[in-house]
Amino acid sequence: MKGTIRAVARRVIPFRVRLELLRLRRLPRFLVERRTMARRRADEDEAAGFDYLLAAHTSPLERVPGALGTAIQDGKETNVTLAAGLLDGLVVGPNQIFSHHHSIGRTSRRRGFREGLELRNGESEASVGGGLCQVSNSFYWVALQAGMRIVERHRHGLDLFPDHERTVPFGCGATVVYNYADFRFENPLPLRVMLAARVEDGAFVSEIWAERDPGHRVEVEEVDHRFFRENGRWWRENRLRRRIKTPEGAVLLDQEAAHNRGQVMYEPDTTS
């Protein structure tokens, strides 16, 4: 019954209206929890105290040169640069939660954000703040490797393009839609960590630094990757396993960090 009502609502209520209703539903909680989220940024002196790199990732801002129009690509680069400025130096205390939306806020032209490509309702379209998924995707991957505890993450439901110089496994993303689909992680360590973010040589650089060596090592591995057909459509699936080890190599924990599944929007090459 509930499913039927939802299906009818999806057909009858326009996407933008549904989106605002979802935002409104999460708003009270969003406002109340704001004070507990990581929002303080370190100044230069304090940032120098975070000198142990837990994890880092660099991803090019333009994956396939010329694939997007110049205006859209420029807009995306502007958006990512602005977001990097808002995240750089953010301190996440022990047991504190980082929230993409609490840190970056709602994107608007007034705040300097521009139109970039965004995946909405299964279709790509230009919208203000588009392209910021690259920021949440990168920090999801970095947070996993830094040993953070992922407390909210929404994966992309579609695999839009064939792999092109892919450096991270399929599905290592975190889609974000202000404010109801957030990317959040908790710092489970008994020490503070700091986010560093910047745009450098046409790439987005994301890092998580700690005040000292936390005394464990993290490995993330993709397993059970496959393409498969179901109901006449191509799907892609994998699992990510995360191993937490002592510096000596003893495994403290071997856990499934994610199970990714997405509809493939291109004809996959399954010969390799």
Add this chain to the structure above:
Amino acid sequence: MLRGIAKGALLGVFGWIPGGATAYQTLTRDWMGTQATHVDKLARVWPIYENVWSQEADLELEGLRVWVHGGGWTPFPFLANYLLTGDAGIVTNAEGHMLDRYLARAVNGVLECDLPSSSALDRRRPDIERLRWYGSVADAVADIGGELHEGVDAAAVPLESASVDLCHSGGTLEHVAPAELRGFLGEARRVLRPGGVMSHVFDHRDHLHHADPAWPYLAHLRLSPLAYRVLCGNPLLYHNRLLPSEVMSLFESAGFEKVAVRRMTLPDHTYVDSDEEVISAAPGIERPVLAGEFRQASDADLRTAAAHYVYRKRPAG
């Protein structure tokens, strides 16, 4: 005093409207994360409990089966029990539910707890440490063999008879009405093994004192039963207002014998064992303003902010 009045009014409003208590708990504990400070408090007091259990009650902690009633919103009791005894034990909650958001905080709190060093504890630390990455409290508790019961009626506890060595609570039983408390003590006697130990900390203070230190810590003893029921008889403000001597009588009539009663006095927050030491502390309220039913309270009772009651199950007959 204004802070105390404001907090009392806030809790009064939430407490009296239907569903208000649940809404208040959701707002503060689920959304605002106020129980994080509770973990810090438990990390401070658990070494004191450990000392009382091993020294005053003469318990061998290794392998001890511990039941914590009113374990709260965090898995701290499970983790602390596992570290101390090798058995995560049992937690029963009458209200509230354990929240995933406090898991890593509880792990860090337990690992930073000032517990006595031993090879057994050191061996178990990595088992606790890895739990900070678990996705849910339920998985973490299951991993160390803990047993969680939520929504428990204190007077009908779903535990097997003679299955537990130690029953503990902290800051829980003062919120249980006397009749229900008698039922709980009867249940505890049933669940404890022969010679089992009761360890219960009652916070005798008017809880508005926590929000406003200027609020006299036994201010709730001013109110007559009727006035108290009208002003504070809701789930967020209710305190059974039992005096320490009344609590001791309840334990004894339920079939327990006294091992130790340690009273906490203010302003130093120190625990003392003898009534003579208690008398030198500051009173929580002046005797002339006491409501009629509390006029006969002893000087020691009027100077007890909290007390740790340690009793042993008396043999039957």
